[in-house]
Amino acid sequence: MTRVPPLPVVPPRYPAPFRTLLHDLLARGGRMRSGRVDQQRARRAVLSHSGTFVGHRPYVHGDDPRRIDWAACARTGELFVKQFEEERRRTATLVLDLSASLLVGAPPRRLAALRLAAVVGGLALRHLDGVTVVAPGAGAAALATFAGAGDLDALLHHLDELPVVASAPEAAIPLVLSRGMSGHLHWISDFADPARFELPLAALRRRGASITGWLPALPEDRDVPRQGYVRVQDPETGAVLAVAVDAALAAAMRRQLELLQRRQDRLFAQFGCPLVRWQAPAAAEYGIVAWQEIVAWCAR
Numbered sequence: 001m002t003r004v005p006p007l008p009v010v011p012p013r014y015p016a017p018f019r020t021l022l023h024d025l026l027a028r029g030g031r032m033r034s035g036r037v038d039q040q041r042a043r044r045a046v047l048s049h050s051g052t053f054v055g056h057r058p059y060v061h062g063d064d065p066r067r068i069d070w071a072a073c074a075r076t077g078e079l080f081v082k083q084f085e086e087e088r089r090r091t092a093t094l095v096l097d098l099s100a101s102l103l104v105g106a107p108p109r110r111l112a113a114l115r116l117a118a119v120v121g122g123l124a125l126r127h128l129d130g131v132t133v134v135a136p137g138a139g140a141a142a143l144a145t146f147a148g149a150g151d152l153d154a155l156l157h158h159l160d161e162l163p164v165v166a167s168a169p170e171a172a173i174p175l176v177l178s179r180g181m182s183g184h185l186h187w188i189s190d191f192a193d194p195a196r197f198e199l200p201l202a203a204l205r206r207r208g209a210s211i212t213g214w215l216p217a218l219p220e221d222r223d224v225p226r227q228g229y230v231r232v233q234d235p236e237t238g239a240v241l242a243v244a245v246d247a248a249l250a251a252a253m254r255r256q257l258e259l260l261q262r263r264q265d266r267l268f269a270q271f272g273c274p275l276v277r278w279q280a281p282a283a284a285e286y287g288i289v290a291w292q293e294i295v296a297w298c299a300r
Contacts, residue, residue, distance in 0.1 A: 007164060008103045013114045014156050017286045022122055022152075025291055032092070032127040032298045058126075058149060090183065092124035095134045095172050097189035098165045105218040112216035112280030113188050114159050119294045120186050120214075121146070121155050128183065133158060134175045137167025143175050169200045176204060188214045191275075194260075194267040201271045212297070213268050213275040221257060 014022075059068060059079035067081040094117050102110040117133070124131035130147035133155070141162060146155045169189075176185065185204065191197060191213065204211060243249070268275040276297055281290040 007100060008108055010103065010108045010111050010114075011283045013111060013160050014118065017284075018115065018118075019156075021286045021288060021291065022118060024288060025119060025295060026122050026126050026149075026152075028288075028295070032123040090128045091130045091132060092120065092128055092183045093132045093134060093176060093179070093185045094121055095136075095176065095185060095187040095189075096159075096162065097169075097187075098135055098137055098162055098167065099190075099192075100164050100166065101192045102190050103164065105220055107283040109190055109216050109218055109280070110164075111283060112218070112278075113190075113214075114162075116214055116216055116278060116280075116294060117159055117188055118156055119291060120188075120298060121159070122152055123295065123298050124183075125149050125152055125155065131155070132179050132183075134172055135162050136169070136171035136175060137165040138162055143178065145179070169197045170203075173200050173203050176209070177207065185209050185211045186214055187211060188216070191215055191264045191267070192260075194263045197267060201267070201273070205271050205273070211271070211273040213273060215264065215275060215277050216280040217277045218280060221261075 059081050064081075069080050069082050072080045096113065096117055102108065102113055121131045121133065125146060126149050130145060130151075133144045133146070135142050135144075141158065144158050146158075172187075187197075189197075201211065245253075265275060278293060278297075279290070281287075
């Protein structure tokens with residue numbers, strides 16, 4: 001029997017230094033936008049103070065002070081704002097690619113993808129009313145919803161436990177639609193085969209989805225060795241091949257990388273959606289500067 005080598009190991013996703021960084025980011029972060037329709041509903045509620053009262057949520061910087069419930073503040077010692085029926089759908093949706101292709105890179109792209117999901121999801125928990133995580137192919141964990149800042153640890157645990165699994169991008173469509181088209185959709189992937197994403201993006205856009213694509217970028221995406229050997233590993237089987245690099249091969253590799261990037265950019269441009277190439281930091285890089293780009297994009 002042929003022994004299949006193990007898949008590449010992903011470093012710990014959420015060690016204590018990252019959790020400290022995450023809490024710092026969430027404390028500093030500006031407001032996070034939801035979907036266009038939800039923004040309009042929320043704006044009308046702020047201006048008119050109309051609608052059915054459905055509860056409270058913690059005050060965050062930027063909220064209208066007129067909506068602070070001072071009675072609740074007196075009881076608890078903390079600031080809360082009144083939440084109306086118009087705002088119930090102010091959520092975000094994360095769609096995660098769990099395929100083995102994200103195990104490539106040093107560190108693996110999957111590490112950056114899961115940490116990116118933690119930041120975007122954490123911002124949604126703090127500034128919106130919740131976040132839905134869609135992970136096609138993950139079985140019972142393919143769809144999960146979290147609400148409120150107190151669910152941050154539960155969100156991190158859920159993300160950390162997601163498996164490596166092959167799944168077609170179109171499998172995300174019914175999962176997303178099962179919860180309705182509320183909130184902005186953040187699709188995190190390497191988009192290694194852009195053509196496979198055309199159908200799901202088109203289907204979701206036809207239903208009014210507001211989408212941002214996130215591609216954690218690695219040095220390997222742009223830096224091609226000019227000589228020596230390049231170690232190629234099949235993430236599905238673990239098979240390793242050492243390939244000698246000469247000038248011709250280096251040039252061909254560079255052209256293929258540039259072509260792939262153009263195809264990815266064209267894919268999102270044709271549907272009127274941004275594709276964010278976030279430069280992923282090293283595994284042990286916890287300086288806040290490298291992560292603030294995520295917060296800035298979510299606030300746009």
